[in-house]
Amino acid sequence: MDQNNSILSEIFKGISFPNNEIDLIESKLETINLKKGDTLLRADETVLYQYYVYKGCIRTYYIDKYGKEHTLQFAINDWWISDYTAFFSTEKAIMHIEVLQDAELYRISKKDMEILFTETTQLETFFRKKMEKAFASFQKRILSNLAASAKERYVSFRTTYPNIEQNVKNYHIASYLGITTESLSRIRKELTQD
Amino acid sequence: MDQNNSILSEIFKGISFPNNEIDLIESKLETINLKKGDTLLRADETVLYQYYVYKGCIRTYYIDKYGKEHTLQFAINDWWISDYTAFFSTEKAIMHIEVLQDAELYRISKKDMEILFTETTQLETFFRKKMEKAFASFQKRILSNLAASAKERYVSFRTTYPNIEQNVKNYHIASYLGITTESLSRIRKELTQD
């Protein structure tokens, strides 16, 4: 198939694959359609896939010993998502993955990724660079949690992810920022008063 | 050179390189010896290298707008360290890197890494996997900051990194945990009373 007509040109933007590889890669990608509220993964499950978000909004969250939810990541169009700690190891999932807005995803299995990596170095480079970017954004998140107040983190979240805020509930954002929904509400009030 | 006598067998444990590659890789690694208190990198500098810690103890920290330090990572034997956000991009460093115990390091430049990646896929795979592990540990750190109390985080730090605690000051640990040195002191007192 011609790559120009293929989802590959969206997912792996910037890479042009030899024709013989395109069909192989496409054969490893599986489409999934999910509805708002659906669960993609639960803690304790085995994590076989990572997911490319073509449409919709997804979040990964952790449930602590008190039953409290903590949002690790949101994903919208053109993001990859999974419980990577489990996906990269042989551990079971610790995260839950939930659909916040009707979603169209492509999934690829760990096994197939390894096969593809041996076929085409470009793909391994692509995912290595994705990982570097994700690592960098986690680093910024850690520093922001250490150095910034709740209010500052919220303002920064809004400017960094304006497209996410529209898709999610305030209590999702609060659980991402590490504060309660009541605190977020007070912060929002202060901000409108400024 | 025979890989068995080479630092390569330590740094890239588990990979056996073809003989013709060993000299090439070694030619890209540079030894650096530093004293306690030395600075390896300052914010605003260009980050050309990543560093393999063969001996000693290193930390990366961020200085916020109030002048307060926040430790992002410690590194001891067999860890790689850099300001990765800058190293992987074209941005200037936001981190400082400081030597906490006399250190023997090997550094490799970004440019040389790219050259080596085109020579040998094994190296790219090695660094991709390193990055996956580092990403996973940052994920755990974020969740721990969201879900655990200062006391829990300290206890967890001690059990996860028993070899680091010996090498660093309490205020380094406090700034890693996101608390003041006074709070850490109170927590330590409580723990001895238990």
Next chain:
DNA sequence: TTAAAAAATTGACCTATGGTAATAAAATTA
């Protein structure tokens, strides 16, 4: 389009951790 459910806001009060300052202990260095 209305009823029911879910989400957000607000107020009163509470708690974990921060700030300051003084002292003690430990580590350097002379």
Next chain:
DNA sequence: TAATTTTATTACCATAGGTCAATTTTTTAA
């Protein structure tokens, strides 16, 4: 080993953000 500097501890008070409970607003579904 004595002197000096650095680090850690402690006490007292301050505050950001949490908890609980009531209410309002928004969303969803009948």
